[in-house]
Amino acid sequence: MKTCSRKKHHKIRRFFFTLSCAYLLLLAVAALAAPLIAPYSPTRQFLDKRLLEPCSEGHLLGSDELGRDVLSRLIYGSRSLLAVGSISVSIALAAGLLLGIMAGLRGKLLGGCLMLLIDGILSFPTVLLVITVISLFGYGLAQMILTIGIVFTPVFARIVRAETKSLMTEGFVESSRALGTRRLKIVTRHIVPNMLPDLIIQATILFASAIIIEASLSFLGLGVQPPSPSWGLMLKDARSYIFQAPHLAFIPGIALAATVFSLNFIGDVVAEKLNPKL
């Protein structure tokens, strides 16, 4: 990296970090306080005001083909989006930590069996897997969250196992063992904190993909069921009006892209900040 541009680069990073944080915060507030903020109910149809352009009177972001307010749907849609992202990633993180550490610490047999299971799940394409699980559990928001959580578990488990194995051979872990520290203590004090940055990066990436999966499944009709609002549904419905009302696709699309970008960016920065060397 060129040193002269280092400072500038630093400034730009900072700016984007602030922007990303602000955006996600806005999203979170919108999701939590949707009934207070949203101008209308997301399902209310103004049949006389269909396909309004953005900045129309009373409808800041316009309205869709059924005359529903786009801003309100966007705000309410962020609820399922964030719920899916945060809950499913948390489930996956917890399960992945448990499985991964067990597989990493235990001997060949148990560790091997666990990994076989994990690799088995991982070898399916994600969306295919989701569809398979949904066909078992049926569809709906809760099922979708659980499904995505299950699907992501192996991703964490693999990282955790690999990191556990390599950290167990680190000098400081061996020293700690030589100091008579118990295994559980070693895991909580040395192993988990040292893989946290990698897990955070992975969590933000998966959070972003969970959001995309939510949108895609809703788009495919397997996730959030209409008329409940979801960004994926909004995109799906916009398909038929792409020429008459491109904003119907652009607005949720851009919101989605911005969310994913912000998450990934914040993940990188936080992981870096957690490293005491930087």
Add this chain to the structure above:
Amino acid sequence: MSQDVLLDIKDLAVEFRAHSSRIQALRGIDLTLLPGQFHALVGESGAGKTVTACTVLRLLPESARIVRGSVVFQDHNLLSMSGDVLRNLRGREISMIFQQPSKYLNPSMKASHQIMESLRYHLGYSDRAAYGEARRLFEKVGLPARREDMARYPHEFSGGMRQRLMIAMAIACTPSLLIADEPTTALDVGTRLQIINLLQDIRRASGMAILYVTHNIGIVKYAADYISIIYAGKIIESAPRELLFSEPMHPYTRLLLASAPGRDKRGARLRGVPGSVPRPDDIPAGCAFHPRCPIAQKECQETPPPFVRLRTPHRCACFYPGRMGDGPEEGPEVFTGAEFARPKTSFPKTSAAQTTKTAQTTKTTETGSAAFPGSQGQPAPVDAEPPRGQGDVPREGAGVRPSILLRVENISKTFAGSGILRRSPVEALNGVSFSIEEGDIFGLVGESGAGKTTLARIILFLEHPSAGEIFFKDTRLSSLPAKKMREMRSRIQIIFQDPHSALDPRLTIRQSMEEGLKNLGVPGDKRRAQVKSLLEQVEIPWSQEDWYPHEFSGGQKQRIVLARALSMKPEFLVLDEPVSSLDVSIQAGIINLLLDLKKEYNLTYLFISHDLDLIGYLSTTIGVLKAGRLVETGPAGQVLSNPRSPCTRELLENPLSFLSLSETKKI
């Protein structure tokens, strides 16, 4: 410029810009290399050796800036040369080999192809001719040259063979200068010798000059024609080898030579260099060495000393060259006034008497060590039962046999082969038995891969032996229940080779230090007090307790690790290469500290090293491990003077080991 100079570096300064700080990596390098010369560039890590080597080939990273100076190679100015001309020169006229060949070899390319590539590119060989030449090169560097051997991939080679492969690539176009950046640092002493001999043979046969970058004085002493010593980005002394070893002029050189442990220094205290290498973004004004120099004067803090000629080839950057004594029983004063008449700066002749006095009063080093016995010329007798130095515990009452502290019985360890394809089991240890008496320093020496670390880990119960038993004070460790085992753990502690990985990077020093005490159930306020006194003992300022490990140097980290081990109040300490990753000048301080602590806490050591000089210096008993078997054990004096096993003899006779400074043997 006279014609018989191959490479002439003048006043070369290079800096790096990082964040807002400016790192002065090189601050004026002067170096002259003659054709066919083996020129050693010696310095501690971070001194600027690699940057110097890379500047010659213009392989610096983008963040580097050449501030001033010139590098002239055979009348070409390398610094102003265009990229194309330079590329043509690289590999053809100047080539380079590195410490980690695996990093520079293409892992997905057959060995033969790696060599053929440069032959085709630089010399325009056809495939067939290149192959024939590659085969000849394989033979020349001592690699098996059958067709199937040449078709192997780099990862199938051992470390030494990979280095040979790199050498073959480097000499493919018969360059006139080979730059070697620590090519043998990662290798065993035996392999190291082979590689150096190989380089010497090639040099003799082809007249190629070698710029050999190293921090190993043993190598320099064995092979170099000419030596330049670099400190904090500046050459501080350069001289032909004999002259440098017989009359080192710069205080740093003198201290460096006195720091190296040797079998001839048994019982004497190592001198060490006080303090530590300056941080490259914070180099002291004046003479960069002044904070560590025992004879520094006011002038040294203000003006940088010029790099001047003392006598014809000998150059030195110090206001008071040759003035620092080696110890109380100094030989005749080396200083002869006439030699210093030439320097351009005014040399304070009047202060001669005064500085000599200073030299003799300033005898304390970093660890507050006492006087340094002038062991240089007079090796302590090796064969007698060693007159143990400061580190030893006086044995109470003659005739009372000290009790056995640790007994290792028939330990074997076989690792199931890893990997899917190669599953042949690895026999790391095979029936190793020995015992260590209380108060001993048992020195275990062996090449890398001999099983030293495995043995250490088994003794610490970090690894289970495949067979055999360990007894600690007649308690069989494998029969202990888990709870007793944890108690036992505190009595046996280990120090690993790599201090950088021994501390959790996410915990502050205090948190790390308190870990063991917490396990022992020591309450909070007592913990703090104990940590404080231990840190003091290893000379880490208490004010730095909340620092993170990366803020300390390697030597300081090793001190902290040592303090942490001591916090468990152990009786027995396993030291697995505790100083191998440290610079020579720092090593001496740690070794002195270890010897002091041993005395103070009545400790017993198992000291593991690949370095027979070090083992020979401090052990009371020596064991030699070779390919998992203990081939020799015995009292140190006996093993050193009268080895029974050929392996020991081979180690002892290796000319790279640092026998004694007065003895120089030209190959």
